[in-house]
Amino acid sequence: MADGESAERDFQEGWSRVKKRLNVELGDDVFSSWFSRIECDGVAAGVVTLSAPTQFLKSWIKSHYTDRLVELWNAEYGEVRRVEVVRRSALKIPAQMKLVQSQPVETVPSAQVEAADERFAGSPLDARLTFGSFCEGASNDVAFRAARAVASAPEGSTPLYNPLYIHAGVGIGKTHLLQAIAHESRNLNPRRRVVYLTTERFTSQFVTALRDRTALDFKEVLRSTDLLLIDDMQFLTGRSTQQEFCHMLNSLLDSSRQVVVAADRAPGELEGLDERVRSRLKGGVVVGMGRPDAGMRRKILEMRYAAARERDPRLSIPEQVLDYVARMVVSNGRDLDGALNRLVCRAQFSDAPITVEACELAVADLVGDREPKRIRIEDIQKIVARHYNVSRQDLVSARRTRTVVKPRQIAMYLAKTMTPRSFPEIGKRFGGRDHTTVLHAVRKIEGLVGADQKLSDEIELLRRLLQD
Incomplete structure (x- = not known):
């Protein structure tokens, strides 16, 4: 018994020294986030066994820190071949058992974690919403192909489009595509953990978890998913809910888990959304879908x-x-x-x-x-100004900088193609400009639209915003 207690004390002291060196290297904030709940379960046959309380934390440590841990353990303890990280079960393993294990043993998730999985299950899927029942066409082919690529990605592969953000108006097929991804992914990779959630359900589950003091279980379930699909992002509200979503999104993306998001507008147009979330969404692959022809x-x-x-x-x-x-x-x-x-x-x-x-x-x-919605030139100026981050006053001013000229020409083009107003009338609404100026703007944008897909997509988005 004395030898066991001595060995226990020895490797725990070694672990304390390793943690101190890690703390110095990583800083207090990072160290506290990742290592405050990591324990050393034993050292045997050149293998150090560490344990983490959650699957997510275990995976993160294994993928980011095991090589450095081996180096530090060798500096403190001697000949260490590798560091294993396992998930802790609800029962603590006695010290004597830790020391005699020749190989680390993976623990079994507790009943509590399994119950959490059931309690925080995703939104139900409609069996009819598959790729086979989705109608592909010119207005949605990019979104459709990107969705199929995500669904058919080999197990364990690095996501190519992450996050994939799909935006379109009501009834265009966003939900259909997200549910089709879920169905296809589960069929091709049965072991892949796929969760489809509406933002309404995400918010409801988060509030319930806070109330029941099960927030850690909630976070663990979502952060351990391989493929997370979030629908109706435009409805995500509340500061604490958005902060939690941001943390979850960062964790999933940083650990190479696939995320797909759908909303009724582009990320930059989600004005009520936290800027950090919008920035992360804009950094992925953003594709839109238009109305069917x-x-x-x-x-x-x-x-x-x-x-x-x-x-x-x-x-x-x-x-x-x-x-x-x-x-x-x-x-x-x-x-x-x-x-x-x-x-x-x-x-x-x-x-x-x-x-x-x-x-x-x-x-x-x-x-x-x-029947077309009655669109006013003032509406066009307001939407265009907001989209290009200029003021409405800039559009009607005499300024000739590039940041103003292009939005002004686009606004004139939309005014001509979406309202019954004449060239002179439009020119009058844009600071009293001559009708030839408006004509030049319209012809220039018409010429650019056919050759510049990005500009074409921007104008299609502006049209949709004006028509909604």
């Missing part, structure tokens, strides 16, 4: 109609009716689904034939969305 709307209807006929082979909706819906319901895919569902219901429960005239009545309120 006529061809894509028709394709969406064909896919949905084919699925409906599989459920009910007797269903019959004339092609000209589907053409009418594709032509008239232009807002988003969700409204197209709604229009088709109404026609399916009418076909199943009414003896009257499905004609274009009957369809007009059935989807009249959805066609109403086709």
